[in-house]
Amino acid sequence: MLLVTVVVYVTAGEEQLAMSADVQPEGGVLYIVATPIGNLADLSDRARQILAQVDFVYAEDTRHTVLLCRHYGLQPVLKSLHEHNEQQRVADVLGRLRNGESLALVSDAGTPLINDPGYRIVTACHEAGFLVSPVPGPSALVAALSVCGLPTDRFTYHGFLPARASARRQCLVEMQHAQATQVFFESRHRILECLQDVVDVLGGQREVCIARELTKKFESVSKGPVLEMLKFTESSADNQKGEFVVLVAGAGPRQALLSVENQRLLLDLASELPPRKATAIVARHTDLDRKYLYEWLLEHKDS
Numbered sequence: 001m002l003l004v005t006v007v008v009y010v011t012a013g014e015e016q017l018a019m020s021a022d023v024q025p026e027g028g029v030l031y032i033v034a035t036p037i038g039n040l041a042d043l044s045d046r047a048r049q050i051l052a053q054v055d056f057v058y059a060e061d062t063r064h065t066v067l068l069c070r071h072y073g074l075q076p077v078l079k080s081l082h083e084h085n086e087q088q089r090v091a092d093v094l095g096r097l098r099n100g101e102s103l104a105l106v107s108d109a110g111t112p113l114i115n116d117p118g119y120r121i122v123t124a125c126h127e128a129g130f131l132v133s134p135v136p137g138p139s140a141l142v143a144a145l146s147v148c149g150l151p152t153d154r155f156t157y158h159g160f161l162p163a164r165a166s167a168r169r170q171c172l173v174e175m176q177h178a179q180a181t182q183v184f185f186e187s188r189h190r191i192l193e194c195l196q197d198v199v200d201v202l203g204g205q206r207e208v209c210i211a212r213e214l215t216k217k218f219e220s221v222s223k224g225p226v227l228e229m230l231k232f233t234e235s236s237a238d239n240q241k242g243e244f245v246v247l248v249a250g251a252g253p254r255q256a257l258l259s260v261e262n263q264r265l266l267l268d269l270a271s272e273l274p275p276r277k278a279t280a281i282v283a284r285h286t287d288l289d290r291k292y293l294y295e296w297l298l299e300h301k302d303s
């Protein structure tokens with residue numbers, strides 16, 4: 001079944017500007033509202049007005065959302081909607097939309113559905129033909145991309161990497177030839193392990209950016225070869241505190257060519273043989289250009 005939801009702005013220009021100045025939520029619409037990721041001043045004016053005026057707000061953790069609402073003097077009717085009860089809430093949400101109520105969905109921080117609950121609800125609304133409308137705003141993902149200084153024209157977002165070391169390493173192995181910037185969330189409990197895995201799987205020279213505590217008091221954005229970033233993060237307990245987004249530079253054309261296994265083989269051979277001999281052996285077994293392998297080896301043999 002093809003589902004098409006169309007929002008029509010009848011006229012452009014002044015009317016749209018007027019709309020943005022005085023927001024009136026519509027009945028039968030579910031608004032997906034982004035909230036601050038640290039700095040409470042980052043709630044948009046439209047988000048504030050929607051939260052003030054909708055009939056009902058579904059929140060990942062109502063205790064958390066109450067604090068935001070209190071800060072803005074808002075008193076919406078709140079109901080919890082989290083990963084454990086999302087499916088049960090579907091009938092409730094659809095029933096209210098059928099009654100013509102206006103609803104908002106918020107998560108604890110940032111944009112709902114970006115590694116936060118809401119996917120099942122949004123899908124159910126689409127299937128039932130209700131309009132789902134975004135109220136965009138903060139997201140740790142986009143905030144980190146905007147300051148990382150790595151190419152952002154193409155990126156791959158992985159959410160959280162698996163907690164189990166072997167599964168996490170496998171994810172990194174799958175990233176090793178990707179040329180787009182790779183982005184993932186990481187918890188403070190695993191940030192060191194994770195950076196060590198990046199060193200082991202992608203090599204210590206791969207550029208990474210660590211975006212920590214964005215928009216908060218101890219915000220820091222650090223970038224460099226991952227081995228240096230690991231040492232920097234290890235060097236102080238403070239560098240391991242808070243919330244993290246890790247961004248890994250895509251493989252350059254050279255890294256994209258030479259798999260990590262072959263990099264290891266080349267480095268291993270070069271530890272026993274002269275560089276030209278080691279290069280010749282790997283070239284014979286991989287069909288890679290000898291000159292390219294030789295230059296790669298000279299660049300990496302001490303790393």
Ligand code: SAM
Nearest residue numbers: 110111114115139140185186213214243244245
């Ligand atoms: N939906 C949220 C968003 O759009 O930002 C992301 C939710 S996800 C469950 C939470 C993770 O996002 C954190 O564990 C952390 O990795 C990252 N994160 C959230 N806030 C952050 C911040 N202020 N600075 C850096 N990373 C942050």
